[in-house]
Amino acid sequence: MKARTLIVAVVVGAFGIAAIILPVSHWLCAALAWSAAHRESASVPFVLLYVASTVAMLPEVLLTIAAGAIFGLVRAMVLVSIGSTLGALTSFLLGRTLAREWVRGKIERWPRFQALDRAIAAHGIWMVFLTRLSPAIPFNLLNYAYGITAVRTRDYVIASWVGMLPGTLLYTYAGAAAANVSEAIAGRAPLGRSGSVLLWVGLIATLGVTVLVTYFARKELARQIESQ
16 A cells, blocks of 8 residues: 555545544534634635635535525525535546545545546546536545546636536525524525525425436436446
8 A cells, every 4th residue: 555545545434433533514514603603704714714624525415505594695606606516626636636646545436437537538527517516426526536536726716616506596595594584484595485486386396397307317327327
């Protein structure tokens, strides 16, 4: 085993043990509570939290929904897009450098990834875009996995950012809608019945579009992989 691989394995193991022993979920909740109490100054800390969660391969869905509830739809979309893209880029660069051998050892056990790798070599940015819409590999691991492919960094960043937008819109919208309805019920937001209905109709429409986009992306991704 190469020294670099051993170091990466030790670091990853340390992160895994820390996630089990340390109250990570409590810390995340505390960070989100602080963000909610300091909305005007919480943008940069939230983005850094999102990047760290992505690199540590923690699930970001709850963070994305929470962003919608805390910051509102538009601001949450911007912050989550920045955080998810920077997090994906950081993991990608780690997978291409320090963690390369460790990632290769994890990925090479999956024959499907070999076909995906060949498709990426042939189509690059298009394949990254499709897998972002419909991941063939768990999202956080995918960030590292792309580091050992031939995709260019620029193409990876652009395709990842655009491909993650539908999911970002869906989950931030869900958080913003839930927060607005809750405030209306508490008497702090004059939405009214029609306003609440419009929020949920918009959420359902967004969900429907996201499902359709994911479905067609999955079909196209499967076709491209089978062709390899």
